[in-house]
Amino acid sequence: MARQKQKREYRTVGSAAINPDYYFDEYQRESVARPLPQPEPQRTPRPAKSPKPAGRPLERQRMEVAPTAVMGLFLSGMMLVLVIFGYAQVYASACQVGELEDQVQQLQEENAWLRSQYDTSVDLAEIETRARELGMHQPTASQMITLNIPAEDVTVVSGKTSGNIFVAAWEAIVETARDLWAYLR
DSSP, X not given: OOOOOOXXXXXXXXXXXXXXXXXXXXXXXXXXXXXXXXXXXXXXXXOOOOOOOTTOOOOOOOOOOOHHXXXXXXXXXXXXXXXXXXXXXXXXXXXXXXXXXHHHHHHHHHHHHHHHHHHHHOOHHHHHHHHHHTTOOOOOGGGOOXXXXXXXXXXXXXXXXXSOHHHHHHHXXXXXHHHHHHHHO
């Protein structure tokens, strides 16, 4: 007799899949069950304790530290301090710039107010009569001189520049260290 293919069932125990055909006989699937294999518990031996000497403390192992590692940590710490101080200086400069911009705005407003006060206080007729009393008169065409100054004729003064980059870097580090010392005192 030809056997019909039956749909296989799989069961799970936790995350493991179990094939029931392995545990059951194919003809007596439901009547006789094979027992599931049980793992045997393994016992691990405990390490034996070494007796401690009485009255004598345990010696600590001495760790060796490489001098280059200490120097590297020191230099990285110094660089960190310099970077943080640089950010503090940038923040303080930004605050000063904000305050100075406010002050410039106030001074410009005050200047505009003073100009308007000056313009309203000047009486041109009174100034002309006073000038005639002093013997002054209007200039003639021969007395007037016109000057044409080109826009390129402008002087630009720049700060000093150092040719050696190492000298400039060393001066910047020394100046930052002095500023840091003055800030911390």
